[in-house]
Amino acid sequence: xxxxxxxxxxxxxxxxxxxxxxxxxxxxxxxxxxxxxxxxxxxxxxxxxxxxxxxxxxxxxxxxxxxxxxxxxxxxxxxxxxxxxxxxxxxxxxxxxxxxxxxxxxxxxxxxxxxxxxxxxxxxxxxxxxxxxxxxxxxxxxxxxxxxxxxxxxxxxxxxxxxxxxxxxxxxxxxxxxxxxxxxxxxxxxxxxxxxxxxxxxxxxxxxxxxxxxxxxxxxxxxxxxxxxxxxxxxxxxxxxxxxxxxxxxxxxxxxxxxxxxxxxxxxxxxxxxxxxxxxxxxxxxxxxxxxxxxxxxxxxxxxxxxxxxxxxxxxxxxxxxxxxxxxxxxxxxxxxxxxxxxxxxxxxxxxxxxxxxxxxxxxxxxxxxxxxxxxxxxxxxxxxxxxxxxxxxxxxxxxxxxxxxxxxxxxxxxx
Amino acid sequence: xxxxxxxxxxxxxxxxxxxxxxxxxxxxxxxxxxxxxxxxxxxxxxxxxxxxxxxxxxxxxxxxxxxxxxxxxxxxxxxxxxxxxxxxxxxxxxxxxx
Ligand SMILES: Cc1cc2nc3c(=O)[nH]c(=O)nc-3n(C[C@H](O)[C@H](O)[C@H](O)COP(=O)(O)OP(=O)(O)OC[C@H]3O[C@@H](n4cnc5c(N)ncnc54)[C@H](O)[C@@H]3O)c2cc1C
Ligand SMILES: [Zn+2]
Numbered sequence: 001x002x003x004x005x006x007x008x009x010x011x012x013x014x015x016x017x018x019x020x021x022x023x024x025x026x027x028x029x030x031x032x033x034x035x036x037x038x039x040x041x042x043x044x045x046x047x048x049x050x051x052x053x054x055x056x057x058x059x060x061x062x063x064x065x066x067x068x069x070x071x072x073x074x075x076x077x078x079x080x081x082x083x084x085x086x087x088x089x090x091x092x093x094x095x096x097x098x099x100x101x102x103x104x105x106x107x108x109x110x111x112x113x114x115x116x117x118x119x120x121x122x123x124x125x126x127x128x129x130x131x132x133x134x135x136x137x138x139x140x141x142x143x144x145x146x147x148x149x150x151x152x153x154x155x156x157x158x159x160x161x162x163x164x165x166x167x168x169x170x171x172x173x174x175x176x177x178x179x180x181x182x183x184x185x186x187x188x189x190x191x192x193x194x195x196x197x198x199x200x201x202x203x204x205x206x207x208x209x210x211x212x213x214x215x216x217x218x219x220x221x222x223x224x225x226x227x228x229x230x231x232x233x234x235x236x237x238x239x240x241x242x243x244x245x246x247x248x249x250x251x252x253x254x255x256x257x258x259x260x261x262x263x264x265x266x267x268x269x270x271x272x273x274x275x276x277x278x279x280x281x282x283x284x285x286x287x288x289x290x291x292x293x294x295x296x297x298x299x300x301x302x303x304x305x306x307x308x309x310x311x312x313x314x315x316x317x318x319x320x321x322x323x324x325x326x327x328x329x330x331x332x333x334x335x336x337x338x339x340x341x342x343x344x345x346x347x348x349x350x351x352x353x354x355x356x357x358x359x360x361x362x363x364x365x366x367x368x369x370x371x372x373x374x375x376x377x378x379x380x381x382x383x384x385x386x387x388x389x390x391x392x393x394x395x396x397x398x399x400x401x402x403x404x405x406x407x408x409x410x411x412x413x414x415x416x
Numbered sequence: 417x418x419x420x421x422x423x424x425x426x427x428x429x430x431x432x433x434x435x436x437x438x439x440x441x442x443x444x445x446x447x448x449x450x451x452x453x454x455x456x457x458x459x460x461x462x463x464x465x466x467x468x469x470x471x472x473x474x475x476x477x478x479x480x481x482x483x484x485x486x487x488x489x490x491x492x493x494x495x496x497x498x499x500x501x502x503x504x505x506x507x508x509x510x511x512x513x514x
Contacts, residue, residue: 253460
């Protein structure tokens with residue numbers, strides 16, 4: 001059933017009893033044209049674009065837990081395209097544009113709110129970086145403006161911009177088209193739309209191995225629900241990418257780390273933008289329910305634990321209390337971590353793997369929620385045509401051999 | 417909070433240390449004979465196991481020396497810390513360092 005104001009009204013007259021589950025729960029078939037491993041945003045978007053753009057509907061998405069139970073349902077939902085290098089700017093900007101039309105495209109309200117994102121400058125050095133970043137973004141055709149301390153003070157009154165502040169504010173950069181979206185809605189929206197086009201979404205189905213032909217190419221997967229055949233397999237499992245690579249017999253330049261996030265008790269509206277302090281690594285926005293959504297840096301040692309440790313927590317929350325003194329006594333409601341897949345140049349890996357028939361969409365690290373629409377677009381293109389999507393070419397795995405790295409960590413100087 | 421036993425200084429809080437990633441990586445030799453693929457692998461590929469990881473740590477707020485840690489990446493339990501040049505201690509029957 002289409003979601004519309006009219007249908008909500010009509011169902012209201014029938015006590016909302018007519019709604020159907022938004023996607024089916026089919027048993028796995030014996031074989032598919034394409035298997036996508038991982039039911040996060042990237043996997044589900046891949047399945048959707050395979051069906052929508054290429055008419056390939058014999059597709060299964062295999063998810064070991066429940067869809068959106070990985071990082072797509074654990075992130076702080078910042079969406080932006082304020083990157084430094086041309087290749088990244090083009091790709092993330094493409095994603096941002098897809099987000100701008102996503103609710104309509106999926107007939108599902110993903111609550112994309114373009115409330116802008118401000119990156120602060122706390123020193124003269126930061127200020128130079130802000131200007132360099134603004135220029136790079138504009139040259140790449142992405143919107144960017146600098147802000148004075150007074151402008152930042154007006155926009156974010158809870159931020160301490162006094163000269164005596166522990167982190168004085170000398171200026172900032174804003175991307176006005178950046179913002180946040182509802183993470184579950186992005187996952188559910190893609191799931192519902194893919195399902196409607198015939199994609200099988202199979203939950204509680206863990207991939208435990210690959211089947212290979214005599215030429216080494218993949219011929220299927222072994223799962224907790226039996227063997228499923230396919231000659232084209234896409235992997236979008238974020239922090240678990242190394243595990244899948246190990247099953248297929250190769251290694252990736254990935255290290256898995258825990259990234260924490262925090263949500264406060266609901267408050268009245270105090271913050272109408274996303275604000276990042278590169279000096280402390282802390283960023284914050286306020287959800288529609290009123291909770292402050294807070295993120296920080298990684299727990300900097302390899303982890304698959306899906307929970308964070310105290311030192312990062314106290315750094316992050318200490319920085320919040322220092323920069324936003326009025327929040328010092330706010331209580332936290334929840335705190336969690338997700339396992340993110342980080343590579344030396346902080347850019348994704350898209351396209352061919354060393355194993356024929358097996359394709360990758362990973363290494364999004366701490367910043368792949370904003371990239372869900374473009375990640376799905378690129379992996380679907382690769383699986384359907386067996387050629388890399390034009391936006392994906394610079395992000396191939398072989399850049400770690402050629403040395404053509406796209407070092408966004410150094411380039412844009414931003415964490416997420 | 418992890419408690420890590422520096423081989424020189426003894427047990428200290430995680431805050432004093434910095435993790436330097438996978439240990440026991442051997443640089444391929446001789447440099448002029450190494451092709452781009454092996455060099456790229458040497459520089460970037462990681463084992464990244466879910467389970468015990470042998471890794472380098474530096475006691476950077478203490479003696480500033482490097483050493484090795486055998487740590488589980490799921491439970492974060494540290495089985496052993498040992499010197500840079502030592503081999504990883506073998507598992508004993510109860511899974512603890514002998
Ligand atoms: C705390 C935190 C904050 C973040 N903040 C932001 C942000 O503000 N903005 C942003 O853009 N990005 C952010 N990110 C990053 C973003 O969440 C991820 O890059 C993105 O969600 C990755 O999506 P995915 O679909 O690739 O992976 P996931 O959503 O993790 O999905 C992968 C799925 O694969 C499944 N899986 C794993 N192994 C198997 C197997 N063997 N068989 C079957 N299924 C398997 C998992 O169960 C999981 O559901 C953040 C991440 C975290 C953890
Ligand atoms: Zn020491």
